[in-house]
Amino acid sequence: MSPTKAARATTPKKPRANGTRAAAGPYAQFMARAYAMETDAAERYADFADQMDVHNNPEVAELFRKLSSIEALHAKRILEEMGWKQPPRAPLAWDEAEPPETTAHTELHYLMQPYHALQLALRNEQRAEQFFARIARARKAPPEVRRAATELAEEEREHVRLIREWMKRVPKPEKDWDRDPDPPGLSD
Amino acid sequence: MNAPAIAPALTAQDFKSDYKPVWCPGCGDYTVLASITRALAALQLRPEKVAVVSGIGCSSRIPAYTTCYGFHGVHGRALAAATGLKVARPDLTVLVAGGDGDGYSIGGNHFLHACRRNIDLTDIVMDNHVYGMTKGQPSPTTEPDWKSKLSPAGTGLREFHPLVIALAAGANFIARAFSGDPSGTAAVIGEAIRHPGFSFVEVLSPCVTFRPEQRAWKEAVHPASVAATDDPARAARRLMTDDGFNTGVLYKGTRPAYSAAAGKTTLHPADLEKDFAL
Ligand SMILES: Cc1ncc(C[n+]2csc(CCOP(=O)(O)OP(=O)(O)O)c2C)c(N)n1
Ligand code: SF4
Numbered sequence: 100m101s102p103t104k105a106a107r108a109t110t111p112k113k114p115r116a117n118g119t120r121a122a123a124g125p126y127a128q129f130m131a132r133a134y135a136m137e138t139d140a141a142e143r144y145a146d147f148a149d150q151m152d153v154h155n156n157p158e159v160a161e162l163f164r165k166l167s168s169i170e171a172l173h174a175k176r177i178l179e180e181m182g183w184k185q186p187p188r189a190p191l192a193w194d195e196a197e198p199p200e201t202t203a204h205t206e207l208h209y210l211m212q213p214y215h216a217l218q219l220a221l222r223n224e225q226r227a228e229q230f231f232a233r234i235a236r237a238r239k240a241p242p243e244v245r246r247a248a249t250e251l252a253e254e255e256r257e258h259v260r261l262i263r264e265w266m267k268r269v270p271k272p273e274k275d276w277d278r279d280p281d282p283p284g285l286s287d
Numbered sequence: 288m289n290a291p292a293i294a295p296a297l298t299a300q301d302f303k304s305d306y307k308p309v310w311c312p313g314c315g316d317y318t319v320l321a322s323i324t325r326a327l328a329a330l331q332l333r334p335e336k337v338a339v340v341s342g343i344g345c346s347s348r349i350p351a352y353t354t355c356y357g358f359h360g361v362h363g364r365a366l367a368a369a370t371g372l373k374v375a376r377p378d379l380t381v382l383v384a385g386g387d388g389d390g391y392s393i394g395g396n397h398f399l400h401a402c403r404r405n406i407d408l409t410d411i412v413m414d415n416h417v418y419g420m421t422k423g424q425p426s427p428t429t430e431p432d433w434k435s436k437l438s439p440a441g442t443g444l445r446e447f448h449p450l451v452i453a454l455a456a457g458a459n460f461i462a463r464a465f466s467g468d469p470s471g472t473a474a475v476i477g478e479a480i481r482h483p484g485f486s487f488v489e490v491l492s493p494c495v496t497f498r499p500e501q502r503a504w505k506e507a508v509h510p511a512s513v514a515a516t517d518d519p520a521r522a523a524r525r526l527m528t529d530d531g532f533n534t535g536v537l538y539k540g541t542r543p544a545y546s547a548a549a550g551k552t553t554l555h556p557a558d559l560e561k562d563f564a565l
Contacts, residue, residue, distance in 0.1 A: 142300060146317060149307040188296055191329035191477050196468035203467050204321075205493055205502055207312035283311065283496050 129234070129244045130177055131187035133251060136230070137174035138189065140200040140223065141167045147207060147216075154209040162216045170200070173254075199230035210279060212272045221262045228255035299324040302334055304354050313502075315466030315492030316346050319413050322464075322472035323382065324353065329477055337380045340369040342394060344386040345420045346413035346492065355382075363393030366401040366410065373406050374547050380480060381407075387414040391427040391447050398449075402456035405484040407544040411476065412449065412487070413466070415494035415501065423497035435497070449489055450537065451526045454519060459484030459540040461522070462515075463533060465508040466492040471534060478536055484544035491532070504532070511535040 144167035151160035178186060197203055200223045208215070231252035235245050302324035310316050327337060337355040341347035343362035350357025356379070360368045365383045373381045390398055390412040401410065416433070418424040425438050427447035434441050453461050460482040464472040472490060479486035491508065493501035515536040516522050522538040529537075 138298075142321075146321070147312075150310075150312045150317070153307050153309055154312055185296065186298070189298065189325065189328065191326065192470035192474035194470075196470055198470065203469070203505075204317035205313050205315060205467055205495060205505070209312045211312075 125241050126243045126247065127181065127187075129240075129247060130181050132190070133231075133247075134174055134177045134181075134187060135189045136198060136200050136227065137170050137177065138186070139198040140227075141170035141174060143167075143198075143201040144170060146204070150207060151209075151211075156209060156211070159211055159213055159216050162213050166216075166220055200224070200227040208277055210277050212276060213269045214266065214272050217262055217266045217269060221259065221266070224255055224258040224262055228252050228259060231255060296331065297328050297333065299328045302327045302353050302355065304352055306351050308348065308352050310345055310348070311494075311496045313493075313495035314345065314419075315415065315490070315494070315501075316349070316413055318466040318469045318472060319346070319384075319411065319490050319492055320349055320352055322466075322469050322476055323349070323384070323411070325469075325473040326477035326480060327355070329473070330480060332380055336378070337382065338369075338372055338376075339382045339384055340365050340372065341383065342385045342389040343420070344389045344418070345494075346384060346386040346415075347389055349384040363389055363395075364397065365389065366394060366397040366408070369408050369410075370401060370404065370406055373408055374545075377407070377547065381409070382480070383408055383410045385412060386419065386426075387412060387416060387428045387449075388418040388421075388424075388426045391449055395427070395447075399452070399456045402453050402458040402485055402487065405457055405459050405542055405545050407483055407485070409476070409479045409486045409488065411479075411490060413490050413492035414449070415492050415498060416446075417494050417497050419494045419497060423494075433498075448526070449487075450529065451523070453487045454522055454526055454538060457485070457542065458487045458538075459542050459544070460486035460536070461526070461538040462486075462488045462536040464488060464490045465504060465532075465534050466490055467505040468508070468534065471510070475534075475536060482539060484540065484542055491534075507532045508534050511537060515539045517541050 144163045148160045148163035148167060151163060202219045202223055206219060231248045234240055234248035235252055299321065308317060308320065334354040338358065339350040339353050339355050340358045340360065341350050342360055342365040347359065350359050358368055365385050369381050369383045372379065401408065414428055416426060416428045416430065418426055423435055423437055425433060425442045429442060429446065431443050431445060432441040450461050450463065460479055462475045462479060464475045466472060475488055479488045491504055493504055495502060509532060511533045515538055517539050526537065
């Protein structure tokens with residue numbers, strides 16, 4: 100075969116976009132969404148921990164790593180409860196700009212302190228609680244979905260409480276916590 | 288007989304390498320990396336079927352952070368390397384990633400001709416309106432009145448408008464995303480990969496170190512109010528009046544992608560060598 104023909108023969112078809120793997124029924128679809136939410140959160144906290152490691156902020160790195168493993172545990176629990184051997188595929192995109200239980204990368208600062216990390220986690224848990232509570236209230240949602248959403252909202256509420264407790268045990272940052280006498284930016 | 292092995296579905300995590308990115312915390316490029324890996328997983332591609340090609344800059348570090356094939360080339364030449372790769376290996380999905388300095392300044396000429404050639408590539412430019420890696424010099428997309436220690440009076444120069452230029456030069460897909468919107472960015476990148484021909488995705492990706500004011504972009508961006516058009520004339524009007532913060536797919540052309548077969552008499556290096564035989 101000529102190289103031209105060979106090239107044409109191997110030209111691939113364009114891949115198809117795929118949302119969540121067809122989880123059967125609205126309840127399974129809802130749980131697949133909850134699973135994606137927890138894995139997104141676990142991955143994002145792990146990313147944050149790596150960033151803090153790289154920038155020599157080990158205390159906050161450790162805290163983010165802890166938060167990541169807590170979220171990973173929640174994801175694993177969903178898999179077990181649903182009896183899923185393989186995780187459902189994550190959605191390509193959420194309706195919201197930011198998934199319901201994560202914070203944008205732009206919110207990090209290399210000098211941030213554990214208190215800031217917990218503030219960020221608190222906001223995530225509150226948004227997750229609101230996300231599930233909204234579904235629990237949705238009249239159009241099937242009863243089993245609303246039941247599951249109620250339970251998950253309750254769990255998130257408990258996480259909000261736990262993080263608030265945790266924050267009490269961590270020192271509040273000083274006012275000029277982000278002052279750097281030798282800043283990285285020449286334009287500062 | 289053994290049952291055929293079915294490869295398990297990959298997740299975004301499978302497309303991330305073990306190297307920890309060395310970007311500044313808060314840099315928009317983290318989200319772009321996460322969006323690329325998410326899009327690749329959603330499209331059910333495999334790392335060995337994807338190549339990520341870059342030039343030089345903070346944003347150009349992306350290939351090392353993925354498990355795909357990677358080529359970290361010289362400054363401004365990512366599109367040239369990617370063009371060669373895609374023509375030689377059309378079976379690969381080829382992504383190009385870099386910054387506004389790499390893509391529009393030193394690599395500006397390659398950008399024009401990559402759009403014109405319409406080879407099936409996806410070009411992701413992380414635009415932070417500054418040279419991040421070299422400590423904050425103005426780039427072609429820097430606002431004329433942006434003042435810094437390196438440009439105390441601003442450049443006074445009109446900015447480059449990459450989307451308009453991409454359209455005029457022949458890009459087949461034009462989109463803008465914002466790194467503060469990981470869902471939108473992943474969706475746009477996914478669509479860009481699927482669209483045939485040269486797909487150009489401009490991602491507004493704040494440099495929080497040299498342009499900390501770009502954190503406020505999250506208040507400025509807004510989704511495009513109309514669906515993507517396939518009419519270049521209409522797209523031109525829209526892009527010319529665009530405020531620079533419209534996000535989403537803005538143009539989806541119908542021009543067939545470059546095919547290595549068209550206009551070729553010979554392709555094999557051995558055929559070329561014949562002319563030089565003693
Ligand atoms: C030939 C050459 N000229 C200049 C440089 C110096 N240089 C390295 S990166 C860069 C600009 C990077 O800016 P951009 O592409 O916007 O990426 P960012 O770092 O902002 O992500 C320059 C000028 C170089 N590496 N090679
Ligand atoms: S200098 Fe700017 S572009 Fe480079 S890693 Fe830091 S924030 Fe990102």
